[in-house]
Amino acid sequence: xxxxxxxxxxxxxxxxxxxxxxxxxxxxxxxxxxxxxxxxxxxxxxxxxxxxxxxxxxxxxxxxxxxxxxxxxxxxxxxxxxxxxxxxxxxxxxxxxxxxxxxxxxxxxxxxxxxxxxxxxxxxxxxxxxxxxxxxxxxxxxxxxxxxxxxxxxxxxxxxxxxxxxxxxxxxxxxxxxxxxxxxxxxxxxxxxxxxxxxxxxxxxxxxxxxxxxxxxxxxxxxxxxxxxxxxxxxxxxxxxxxxxxxxxxxxxxxxxxxxxxxxxxxxxxx
Numbered sequence: 001x002x003x004x005x006x007x008x009x010x011x012x013x014x015x016x017x018x019x020x021x022x023x024x025x026x027x028x029x030x031x032x033x034x035x036x037x038x039x040x041x042x043x044x045x046x047x048x049x050x051x052x053x054x055x056x057x058x059x060x061x062x063x064x065x066x067x068x069x070x071x072x073x074x075x076x077x078x079x080x081x082x083x084x085x086x087x088x089x090x091x092x093x094x095x096x097x098x099x100x101x102x103x104x105x106x107x108x109x110x111x112x113x114x115x116x117x118x119x120x121x122x123x124x125x126x127x128x129x130x131x132x133x134x135x136x137x138x139x140x141x142x143x144x145x146x147x148x149x150x151x152x153x154x155x156x157x158x159x160x161x162x163x164x165x166x167x168x169x170x171x172x173x174x175x176x177x178x179x180x181x182x183x184x185x186x187x188x189x190x191x192x193x194x195x196x197x198x199x200x201x202x203x204x205x206x207x208x209x210x211x212x213x214x215x216x217x218x219x220x221x222x223x224x225x226x227x228x229x230x231x232x233x234x235x236x237x238x239x240x241x242x243x244x245x246x247x248x249x250x251x252x253x254x255x256x257x258x259x260x261x262x263x264x265x266x267x268x269x270x271x
Contacts, residue, residue: 001136001143003235004029007077009069011060011122012086014041016197017147020224021083021231026052028232031076033069035060035086035122052076060086060118066125080133080142082126083231084119087147092158108161115165119146123176123187131183138238141184145231146173148191148244154253166191170244177242186241188234193248196221216250 008025012018013034022032026049035056036042042055054072058065073079092111095103123144130142148169155163169189176187194200194211200221203211212221230247234240 001080001140001235001238005078006081007031007033007073007079008081008083009033009035009056009066009073009079009122009126010083010085011035011118012084014045014055015085015087016199016224017192017195017227018083018085019045020228021085022053023049024225024228024232025081025083026050030081031073033073033076035066035069037086060084060122061113063121063125066122070125070129074129078133079126079129081145081235082122082142083145084122085147085227086118087115092161094158095160103160108164111161112165112168115162116168119169120172127176127180127183127185127187130185135184139184140186140238142186143235144176144180144185144187145234146187146189148173148189150191150193150246150248150251150253152191152244153246154251156253157256173244174242181241186234186238188240188242189244190227190230190234191244191246191248192222192227193246193251193253194221195224195227195247197224214252214254215248216252218249220249222247222249 008030010018010022010032013022014036022034022045025032031052033054033056034042034046035058037059039055039057046053046055056069058069070079092107093103126144133141135141146169149166151159151163152166152170173187173189180187227247
């Protein structure tokens with residue numbers, strides 16, 4: 001895959017993780033459609049990145065919006081890369097309280113719709129578009145990278161809904177890879193731990209210290225650029241397929257969530 005001939009759609013493409021990914025892809029010569037629910041965020045980053053970046057306002061759960069973004073990507077190059085990193089911190093209650101109040105189902109639905117339905121919608125429509133691409137020497141026609149979380153494996157208190165969505169992203173990755181093998185499309189996921197996105201950067205020093213004390217090494221937050229580097233590594237390694245890769249400094253997740261966004265989460269409306 002010659003990245004200089006490729007185009008990509010990055011959902012949440014102006015957020016913490018997505019913004020770093022959009023920037024790295026443009027640096028590699030990829031033309032990028034920055035897919036965001038708010039045009040202003042996407043437009044600001046696109047203006048910074050130059051004419052290889054195009055802002056797009058859309059809802060990743062809308063088939064019409066996703067297909068419109070794909071059509072733009074096809075005009076920019078061979079559309080063969082889809083990275084899904086959209087996410088938002090949604091305040092979630094405990095499953096049930098001591099005084100008998102149950103988890104609000106509307107919050108659960110919102111969490112699943114945002115963190116699971118949207119990425120799957122982007123993935124299925126991107127894969128269908130990739131099927132028309134000419135194959136490379138390995139028979140490869142495209143790559144899909146979704147964003148899971150360490151919460152998929154080590155859910156904290158008040159993360160039942162978020163953990164369910166992120167575990168589903170991890171769970172569907174291998175199945176999708178096997179589905180799409182017939183058309184030469186690879187699928188991987190990244191499961192970030194605590195990443196220093198703009199939202200988390202505004203937290204107090206005491207809270208930052210608490211959130212990193214269970215990181216084994218290096219003893220710090222991850223950087224959004226490290227997420228983008230892992231995206232690049234997946235793109236450049238054709239034998240890597242069907243995997244969910246933790247990016248967490250060997251984190252041991254504590255019981256409590258300290259009132260902060262789930263691991264990997266960033267500023268609304270994209271990471």
